[in-house]
Amino acid sequence: MFNLSILKQFSRLSLCPATKAQINARPVSTATALQFRMTEPLCAEPMKKKKKLDPQIIKAREDRRRKKIEKQIRRLQKNAQQLKPIDEMEVPLHLLDQLGKRKRPVDVKPEVLEARALLQKEWTRYKREEYMSSVAQIDRIMAAQRRALDKLYEESEDLYYEAIMPDLSLIPYTIKGPVATPPIKDYESPDGEYIDVSKKWDN
Secondary structure (H helix, E strand, O other): OOOOOHHHHHHHOOOOHHHHHHHHHHHOOOOOOOOOOOOOOOOOOOOOOOOOHHHHHHHHHHHHHHHHHHHHHHOOOOOOOOOOHHHHOOOHHHHOOOHHHHHOOOOHHHHHHHHHHHHHHHHHHHHHHHHHHHHHHHHHHHHHHHHHHHHHHHHOOOHHHHHHHOOOHHHOOOOOOOOOOOOOOOOOOOOOOOOOOOOOOOO
């Protein structure tokens, strides 16, 4: 559809009489114009059709997932008694590389080496038994403490909550005992290794 102002401009042009007659004879309508338009872009893809799975396959997958989680839990429970290694007590790698240079050659008789090996094995067995007995004793004490607290909770909740409160009078606690080496005078023990990553702002 043509606008009226456009028709007037066309009529002013030097057109042939037949063309002017055709333009003037064109009917004028007030209806909405038909124009080319683009649809809005769609930012999604069609929904994928869900596949119907066999219930037995779904159950087998859940069983495998459950077994995997139970296996991880058993592994964590087995290693629960292991202590976290201390970085400060590990031997540096450059000292391990120089172990051949630092080791002094000593001539020892085979009988002495055999006696030392047997003594080391006997000492290892003794320390293992000592460790296992201490762990078992701690477990027995904790189980007895748990049973006593459960009985106390059945008798009186107030006494139970008072019993599980920490005793602040035990801290700070200092103890002195035998050491592996004689103390060094005016020695300040290191506070561990750390990297300072705090930001510094300069004016």
